[in-house]
Amino acid sequence: MTKILAIESSCDETAAAVVVDGRNVKSNVISTQIPVHTLYGGVVPEIASRKHIERINQVITEALSQADETLDDMDAIAVTYGPGLVGPLLVGVAEAKAIAYAKKLPLVGVHHIEGHISANYIEYPELEPPFLCLVVSGGHTHLVRVADYGKYEILGRTVDDAAGEAFDKVARAIGLGYPGGPKVEAAAKSGDPNAIPFPKGKVGDSEYDFSFSGLKSAVLNYLNKEKMAGHTVNENDLAASFQKSVVDVLLEHGMKGVEEYGAKRFAIAGGVASNQALRSAFEKACHERGVEFFCPSPILCTDNAAMIGAAGYYEYMAGRRDGWDLNAIPGLKLGER
Ligand code: KG4
Ligand code: ZN
Numbered sequence: 154m155t156k157i158l159a160i161e162s163s164c165d166e167t168a169a170a171v172v173v174d175g176r177n178v179k180s181n182v183i184s185t186q187i188p189v190h191t192l193y194g195g196v197v198p199e200i201a202s203r204k205h206i207e208r209i210n211q212v213i214t215e216a217l218s219q220a221d222e223t224l225d226d227m228d229a230i231a232v233t234y235g236p237g238l239v240g241p242l243l244v245g246v247a248e249a250k251a252i253a254y255a256k257k258l259p260l261v262g263v264h265h266i267e268g269h270i271s272a273n274y275i276e277y278p279e280l281e282p283p284f285l286c287l288v289v290s291g292g293h294t295h296l297v298r299v300a301d302y303g304k305y306e307i308l309g310r311t312v313d314d315a316a317g318e319a320f321d322k323v324a325r326a327i328g329l330g331y332p333g334g335p336k337v338e339a340a341a342k343s344g345d346p347n348a349i350p351f352p353k354g355k356v357g358d359s360e361y362d363f364s365f366s367g368l369k370s371a372v373l374n375y376l377n378k379e380k381m382a383g384h385t386v387n388e389n390d391l392a393a394s395f396q397k398s399v400v401d402v403l404l405e406h407g408m409k410g411v412e413e414y415g416a417k418r419f420a421i422a423g424g425v426a427s428n429q430a431l432r433s434a435f436e437k438a439c440h441e442r443g444v445e446f447f448c449p450s451p452i453l454c455t456d457n458a459a460m461i462g463a464a465g466y467y468e469y470m471a472g473r474r475d476g477w478d479l480n481a482i483p484g485l486k487l488g489e490r
Pocket of ligand 2: 265290291423424455456
């Protein structure tokens with residue numbers, strides 16, 4: 154049995170978890186800073202760093218206590234070291250190094266996106282690579298081919314805004330507040346997705362890359378034009394139409410990948426993967442093609458440390474060990490060391 158204490162602090166969630174053999178989650182503690190950042194309409198990096206410092210020890214103590222374990226029972230410490238906000242990342246990395254040093258435990262640095270992908274291993278104990286995975290979060294939009302544990306081929310990515318970022322910006326423009334994703338989804342439930350024809354979030358005729366800044370501008374232009382004309386905007390229709398544009402292009406590129414690579418399994422991951430419209434659209438498309446579909450529970454889609462423990466386990470088994478020079482890398486690329 155390999156017991157890993159995992160730490161995640163790349164953005165606005167301070168999280169710690171105890172994970173056994175990569176898939177058995179003994180505890181998954183998340184202290185969210187959303188109420189703090191809501192006041193400012195988005196994550197304020199400096200405040201996020203301070204909150205991580207204030208909370209991290211307590212979150213780790215709680216994770217160990219819920220798992221009924223102590224640091225002496227751990228076999229390794231896994232920590233997110235990128236990508237993300239540098240200050241927040243540094244808090245987790247420094248904490249992980251301190252614990253690993255004091256307890257003479259191996260230290261394993263984990264890529265945040267690898268964590269999101271690995272949330273699927275927790276939800277589905279039988280899932281094994283190869284599979285395709287769409288990672289959609291506040292900072293990332295990647296269509297990835299998971300060839301094996303720790304082996305990734307990026308088929309497409311966003312060239313500007315991430316999908317979650319687009320949700321957040323559109324929510325701000327309509328005045329729904331932060332974080333925008335769940336609020337836009339709630340508004341979209343009572344709207345007509347075909348009411349406003351927005352462009353799809355894509356780059357020219359690139360097969361797999363995404364671009365959401367044009368879609369965001371189209372939403373803002375629409376809002377301005379309607380306001381100038383003295384019309385009242387139906388926010389629910391706008392939210393539903395925007396959401397449809399995002400889901401349509403994600404689905405189109407995802408299913409193109411399924412066909413080209415003859416994929417038998419398709420997974421989604423990241424904060425935006427909690428979106429019910431997205432989940433249903435992928436579930437249906439996969440079902441129609443005889444492809445097995447995987448989507449983690451919302452608690453595993455959002456930033457958490459259990460997913461870092463899952464990814465950390467496979468890195469640990471592959472022999473990855475980091476030294477005391479492990480540093481936060483805000484722009485860390487997937488598959489890079
Ligand atoms: O994965 P995550 O928790 O953090 C990052 O690594 O970025 O993702 C957060 C993002 C935010 O942009 C948030 O608005 C979006 O995920 N999000 C959603 C939903 N829930 C969270 N977007 C659309 N629909 C949702 N239900
Ligand atoms: Zn994330």
